[in-house]
Amino acid sequence: MREKLVEFKNVSFRYGEEQPWVLKDCSFEIYQNEAAAIIGHNGSGKSTIAKLMNGLLFPQEGEIIINGRQLTQESIWEIRKDVGMVFQNPDNQFVGTTVQDDVAFGMENRGIERDEMVKRIDNTLKAVSMDSYRLTEPHKLSGGQKQRVAIASVLAIFPQVLILDEATAMLDPRGRRDIMKTVTNVQEERNLSLITITHDLQEVVQAERVIVMNNGEIWDEAVPREIFAKKAELREIGLDIPFIATLSDELRHAGVTITNEALSHEELLEELWTSHSTT
Amino acid sequence: MNNMLIIGQYVPGNSLVHRLDPRTKMTVIFFFVFIVFLANTVISYSVLTAFALASMITTRIPIRFILKGLTPVWFLIGFTFILHLIVTNQGTVLVDIFGFSIYSGAIIQGFAISMRFFLLILVTSLLTLTTTPIEITDGIEDMLHPLKKIRFPVHELALMMSISLRFIPTLMQETEKISRAQASRGVDFRTGPLKERMKAVVPLLVPLFVSAFKRAEELAMAMEARGYQGGEGRTKLRELKLEKRDLLIFLLFILTTAALFFTRSY
Numbered sequence: 001m002r003e004k005l006v007e008f009k010n011v012s013f014r015y016g017e018e019q020p021w022v023l024k025d026c027s028f029e030i031y032q033n034e035a036a037a038i039i040g041h042n043g044s045g046k047s048t049i050a051k052l053m054n055g056l057l058f059p060q061e062g063e064i065i066i067n068g069r070q071l072t073q074e075s076i077w078e079i080r081k082d083v084g085m086v087f088q089n090p091d092n093q094f095v096g097t098t099v100q101d102d103v104a105f106g107m108e109n110r111g112i113e114r115d116e117m118v119k120r121i122d123n124t125l126k127a128v129s130m131d132s133y134r135l136t137e138p139h140k141l142s143g144g145q146k147q148r149v150a151i152a153s154v155l156a157i158f159p160q161v162l163i164l165d166e167a168t169a170m171l172d173p174r175g176r177r178d179i180m181k182t183v184t185n186v187q188e189e190r191n192l193s194l195i196t197i198t199h200d201l202q203e204v205v206q207a208e209r210v211i212v213m214n215n216g217e218i219w220d221e222a223v224p225r226e227i228f229a230k231k232a233e234l235r236e237i238g239l240d241i242p243f244i245a246t247l248s249d250e251l252r253h254a255g256v257t258i259t260n261e262a263l264s265h266e267e268l269l270e271e272l273w274t275s276h277s278t279t
Numbered sequence: 280m281n282n283m284l285i286i287g288q289y290v291p292g293n294s295l296v297h298r299l300d301p302r303t304k305m306t307v308i309f310f311f312v313f314i315v316f317l318a319n320t321v322i323s324y325s326v327l328t329a330f331a332l333a334s335m336i337t338t339r340i341p342i343r344f345i346l347k348g349l350t351p352v353w354f355l356i357g358f359t360f361i362l363h364l365i366v367t368n369q370g371t372v373l374v375d376i377f378g379f380s381i382y383s384g385a386i387i388q389g390f391a392i393s394m395r396f397f398l399l400i401l402v403t404s405l406l407t408l409t410t411t412p413i414e415i416t417d418g419i420e421d422m423l424h425p426l427k428k429i430r431f432p433v434h435e436l437a438l439m440m441s442i443s444l445r446f447i448p449t450l451m452q453e454t455e456k457i458s459r460a461q462a463s464r465g466v467d468f469r470t471g472p473l474k475e476r477m478k479a480v481v482p483l484l485v486p487l488f489v490s491a492f493k494r495a496e497e498l499a500m501a502m503e504a505r506g507y508q509g510g511e512g513r514t515k516l517r518e519l520k521l522e523k524r525d526l527l528i529f530l531l532f533i534l535t536t537a538a539l540f541f542t543r544s545y
Contacts, residue, residue, distance in 0.1 A: 080505075101516060110506055
């Protein structure tokens with residue numbers, strides 16, 4: 001059993017006294033080195049979960065424990081060292097006037113020595129393959145490049161958890177692929193827990209475990225394959241079904257026997273040609 | 280507009296002036312602005328002009344570029360000169376045009392004041408031509424540091440300046456995007472009477488402000504998530520270091536000032 005890194009215990013949250021509950025009695029755990037995904041339609045409470053994890057918001061009920069520390073006003077600065085976050089809009093989280101200044105920002109906040117900063121800037125920019133852009137200004141970078149810099153600046157403070165809060169939502173398909181590849185690489189390299197928050201089912205394929213949110217409640221928690229099998233229900237709670245899943249469904253309706261739920265083009269192809277070769 | 284006025288425009292380069300510490304440049308220019316007003320003889324003006332021209336040449340920025348960039352300022356200098364011709368009535372009358380007497384004192388005064396004006400503008404524009412805005416910000420932050428004792432928010436001011444600088448291009452791009460979007464909906468920015476064109480700016484500014492506020496909010500959240508909690512206990516990546524060349528320039532400037540004091544009349 002891996003160690004628990006993030007733990008939500010009966011957490012409820014609303015923005016104000018009169019407002020409706022955004023999260024209702026949510027409990028779940030994220031483990032060390034785990035790649036988890038939280039998925040849900042707009043307003044399902046998934047981004048609120050992200051903000052609760054590093055103390056940008058505080059729950060009204062329940063408790064949140066991160067790396068053995070309970071989240072309180074006093075512990076947020078320690079907790080923010082462990083929890084790194086990449087947000088949706090590439091422009092609105094770029095603080096520095098150049099790439100290296102931006103990577104330095106988080107380290108400057110934590111009072112890290114200059115020599116150490118320079119070293120870490122080198123390493124992290126290499127990890128996201130942005131090392132040739134050190135002195136570039138943000139308006140000369142593409143959205144995907146900016147997001148990679150954002151990932152680098154989070155990595156520079158050695159977090160335990162990396163949260164991607166819809167980090168690819170504003171990118172083109174290529175930028176999205178780049179980011180997902182970068183993230184998978186650094187997760188393996190650095191033994192991070194990764195929490196991908198998204199409304200796109202395609203992005204949960206690589207996750208080990210998926211938490212599906214609906215109207216502030218945890219609707220389901222399972223491996224991607226099981227989640228993909230519940231197409232009709234997913235559609236009902238407002239999620240888009242990936243093309244491959246729809247296609248295999250249609251094929252099944254047309255009388256093709258498909259035993260395994262396919263998650264990608266390759267898997268479906270594999271499924272199809274093997275099933276034909278046996279008959 | 281952009282190529283008309285060069286004040287505030289950085290020209291990349293690697294000259295001695297470019298590499299100077301921003302604090303050196305700002306200090307020298309600060310005092311230069313004062314001592315310009317002390318000059319009152321031909322030689323003392325020459326001393327200052329020599330210093331200014333020497334700095335200008337050392338920047339290796341094409342002189343034509345600098346002079347052309349000062350075009351709007353030429354008008355002001357010319358205007359100052361003419362104003363002094365008319366107003367001053369010292370010395371002997373040189374010419375009489377339509378009842379206006381031009382005095383010898385007026386010509387001297389006109390030259391002196393225009394020269395001061397020219398020197399001031401030349402030297403201050405050299406600062407922004409050779410120093411990136413962020414270097415200037417760092418320099419200001421460092422020099423204002425003593426004010427922290429009286430609770431002046433030096434760090435916050437510097438951070439505000441650097442964030443504004445970082446967002447200028449972003450907001451410019453956004454303005455362009457919005458103006459295209461509005462133009463495609465039929466808003467006319469270019470023709471029509473002035474009043475109509477002023478009105479056309481409203482649908483440009485409103486969305487720009489809305490998005491700027493949204494950006495600010497998200498940026499604040501991202502900064503907090505990255506552990507920003509004010510200037511206390513912060514370290515800095517960008518470091519300012521005084522080198523030998525900075526001392527050299529200070530020395531040169533002190534010599535220039537001394538020369539000025541010797542050559543001016545009391």
